[in-house]
Amino acid sequence: MPEDVQVQKDDQASFKKPENVVKDEKILDAGPCALSELQDLISKSSLVLWNGPLGRYEEGFTEPTERLAKIISESKAMSIIGGA
Numbered sequence: 001m002p003e004d005v006q007v008q009k010d011d012q013a014s015f016k017k018p019e020n021v022v023k024d025e026k027i028l029d030a031g032p033c034a035l036s037e038l039q040d041l042i043s044k045s046s047l048v049l050w051n052g053p054l055g056r057y058e059e060g061f062t063e064p065t066e067r068l069a070k071i072i073s074e075s076k077a078m079s080i081i082g083g084a
Helices: 030-041 063-074
Strands: 005-009 012-016 025-029 047-051 078-082
Touching: 025 030, 025 063, 030 063, 047 063, 063 078
Parallel strands: 047 078
Antiparallel strands: 005 012, 005 025
């Protein structure tokens, strides 16, 4: 589970821990702490297998996915990226 996620309720977006998400909120993307965790893991990895966007990329939630792509491309790990 990620450390934090981006949620939306009534057109208001915020970041919170997954265990604090309530019934009428939608999880839309990874949060900044989750992305930092991924960066730490990738820096220690020799292989990254990534299967698609982190969140609802097609709905405009692109920043974490694009940042992750940059993190992977700048790492020394061999990477295999797929998904849609």
